[in-house]
Amino acid sequence: MNPNNYASLAASKRLADNGIVLETDHFYRSYMILDDEHHDRVKGDIPAPSMAEVWRELPPGTELHKAHSFTEAFNFADTENADSIYPPCNSPDNPTDALIDLLIWVRKEKGHERQH
Numbered sequence: 001m002n003p004n005n006y007a008s009l010a011a012s013k014r015l016a017d018n019g020i021v022l023e024t025d026h027f028y029r030s031y032m033i034l035d036d037e038h039h040d041r042v043k044g045d046i047p048a049p050s051m052a053e054v055w056r057e058l059p060p061g062t063e064l065h066k067a068h069s070f071t072e073a074f075n076f077a078d079t080e081n082a083d084s085i086y087p088p089c090n091s092p093d094n095p096t097d098a099l100i101d102l103l104i105w106v107r108k109e110k111g112h113e114r115q116h
Contacts (some may be wrong), residue, residue, distance in 0.1 A: 004094050005051050006033060010096040012046045022057060024049045044075050054099040059106060064095060071095035073102040 007015070009028050010052050015021075024047040027101035044061050054107040055062070070092045 004096065005032055006048050007050075007054070007096045007100055008094050009046065009048075011091075011094070011100040012048050014104060015049070016046055019109065020107060022047055022049045024053055026050070030040065041078065049096070049100075050094045051078050051099060054096060057103055058099065060101075062100055064099065066095075071098045073098040075102060075106065 006026055012028055020108075021078065025037075026033055026048040027041060028034075028046040029039075029042070029044070034045075059075055063074055063076070065072045065074075067090075070090045071094075073089045073095070082107050089098045091098035091101070
């Protein structure tokens with residue numbers, strides 16, 4: 001299993017801390033990643049989404065670029081409006097983590113937009 005295809009424990013905790021729960025096939029328990037097929041989830045397990053599971057939650061226009069020593073995720077929600085370009089989120093180790101940081105930002109912005 002390629003660990004870069006799944007969120008790190010730290011990024012998975014950031015999702016949970018921001019109230020974002022994704023339907024996933026894998027989860028963390030005591031710093032080990034497990035799958036649903038062979039293990040039942042218990043209270044305290046932290047979902048460990050795959051890159052695909054995070055990607056499908058992001059809006060159209062999301063891009064992922066590999067730079068020299070990091071991966072950058074960003075979104076051009078509306079190319080005619082520069083204010084709607086979501087900021088780049090970087091991860092030196094894991095591209096899924098960069099997508100998670102972007103998803104957290106997008107969800108916060110959508111919540112912020114609803115309040116106006």
